[in-house]
Amino acid sequence: xxxxxxxxxxxxxxxxxxxxxxxxxxxxxxxxxxxxxxxxxxxxxxxxxxxxxxxxxxxxxxxxxxxxxxxxxxxxxxxxxxxxxxxxxxxxxxxxxxxxxxxxxxxxxxxxxxxxxxxxxxxxxxxxxxxxxxxxxxxxxxxxxxxxxxxxxxxxxxxxxxxxxxxxxxxxxxxxxxxxxxxxxxxxxxxxxxxxxxxxxxxxxxxxxxxxxxxxxxxxxxxxxxxxxxxxxxxxxxxxxxxxxxxxxxxxxxxxxxxxxxxxxxxxxxxxxxxxxxxxxxxxxxxxxxxxxxxxxxxxxxxxxxxxxxxxxxxxxxxxxxxxxxxxxxxxxxxxxxxxxxxxxxxxxxxxxxxxxxxxxxxxxxxxxxxxxxxxxxxxxxxxxxxxxxxxxxxxxxxxxxxxxxxxxxxxxxxxxxxxxxxxxxxx
Numbered sequence: 001x002x003x004x005x006x007x008x009x010x011x012x013x014x015x016x017x018x019x020x021x022x023x024x025x026x027x028x029x030x031x032x033x034x035x036x037x038x039x040x041x042x043x044x045x046x047x048x049x050x051x052x053x054x055x056x057x058x059x060x061x062x063x064x065x066x067x068x069x070x071x072x073x074x075x076x077x078x079x080x081x082x083x084x085x086x087x088x089x090x091x092x093x094x095x096x097x098x099x100x101x102x103x104x105x106x107x108x109x110x111x112x113x114x115x116x117x118x119x120x121x122x123x124x125x126x127x128x129x130x131x132x133x134x135x136x137x138x139x140x141x142x143x144x145x146x147x148x149x150x151x152x153x154x155x156x157x158x159x160x161x162x163x164x165x166x167x168x169x170x171x172x173x174x175x176x177x178x179x180x181x182x183x184x185x186x187x188x189x190x191x192x193x194x195x196x197x198x199x200x201x202x203x204x205x206x207x208x209x210x211x212x213x214x215x216x217x218x219x220x221x222x223x224x225x226x227x228x229x230x231x232x233x234x235x236x237x238x239x240x241x242x243x244x245x246x247x248x249x250x251x252x253x254x255x256x257x258x259x260x261x262x263x264x265x266x267x268x269x270x271x272x273x274x275x276x277x278x279x280x281x282x283x284x285x286x287x288x289x290x291x292x293x294x295x296x297x298x299x300x301x302x303x304x305x306x307x308x309x310x311x312x313x314x315x316x317x318x319x320x321x322x323x324x325x326x327x328x329x330x331x332x333x334x335x336x337x338x339x340x341x342x343x344x345x346x347x348x349x350x351x352x353x354x355x356x357x358x359x360x361x362x363x364x365x366x367x368x369x370x371x372x373x374x375x376x377x378x379x380x381x382x383x384x385x386x387x388x389x390x391x392x393x394x395x396x397x398x399x400x401x402x403x404x405x406x407x408x409x410x411x412x413x414x415x416x417x418x419x420x421x422x423x424x425x426x427x428x
């Protein structure tokens with residue numbers, strides 16, 4: 001196994017220099033910069049990332065879950081290069097590229113149930129926006145029920161459904177008021193909490209938006225049967241169930257999709273291309289027909305809708321996941337990884353819980369009496385040891401572990417051993 005190789009202090013001198021340059025050129029709110037953070041990525045391959053100083057890190061984030069088939073996957077790289085030589089940009093809603101048709105058909109074939117008609121976008125938030133618009137057109141009801149802890153993006157429609165007041169507070173005067181939030185974990189054992197929220201909502205609810213497993217909310221996994229019960233509840237009230245599978249989709253949880261029964265609308269992104277910004281909102285023909293046929297001017301579109309490079313990358317990434325059986329590999333590797341983390345928990349009382357499914361795992365840490373964030377401290381210590389991880393959860397008390405689906409047993413062992421060393425180093 002190739003191991004991380006740390007040659008300089010972290011961040012190294014080149015990363016520190018780049019941070020200073022970025023501060024002079026980018027909005028200061030975008031990238032967090034401190035004496036300990038960040039490193040600047042220079043290249044990546046498979047499981048490993050190399051920074052501007054030549055340090056190599058084992059990536060346990062898959063770059064926000066995007067690089068499911070590994071960084072710079074050769075098949076995806078080749079597909080993008082070939083497509084770029086033929087056609088880099090089309091006129092997606094006027095004169096579409098042929099590869100857009102191929103990807104739309106592929107997604108229809110992979111999607112659960114009768115989800116068959118797609119609206120492409122460039123980001124996960126755009127897929128959520130398309131889903132919200134679709135639900136409004138189909139039901140005629142503008143209200144949306146989302147969940148506490150949920151994260152659906154930061155464009156204005158998606159932001160209104162995201163349960164993060166710190167994200168919304170600066171923009172409240174411009175935001176809509178169409179979303180109510182129901183408890184997520186509490187509703188696992190009491191669906192009446194959702195029924196009450198629907199009954200009291202104003203405006204009336206036309207859609208329920210849910211992550212089948214919450215990601216940034218802290219890797220929260222509902223019990224088996226909960227999602228199906230939620231779908232039944234929605235069906236009884238003629239409400240559309242929108243599954244935000246932007247993070248969970250395409251094998252992340254050891255299944256193609258985390259939804260245990262087909263939703264009415266599904267939102268996809270991240271791992272769909274392995275690195276190119278493209279997303280999709282998919283619904284049955286009956287629901288998508290609420291938009292009506294184009295009369296020459298689409299009422300929902302963008303310049304880069306169905307971009308040929310993104311479509312080519314997606315077709316290659318999806319084929320790679322299929323041909324290398326990465327969905328099953330995610331389930332198997334995830335079981336091993338979870339077991340190793342549970343063994344680590346036995347010798348570290350600071351670990352409160354290990355949870356997740358497939359290679360979407362979270363290690364929750366007990367809160368510190370004096371406050372502070374243990375997961376962020378571990379993230380910094382792990383970086384110094386050549387491991388890239390991220391915190392999650394409402395108080396950043398969860399260490400999120402979502403590596404590329406190609407991770408080996410040896411790499412899992414190294415990651416767990418390194419986390420053990422990090423816990424000791426920070427006094428946990």
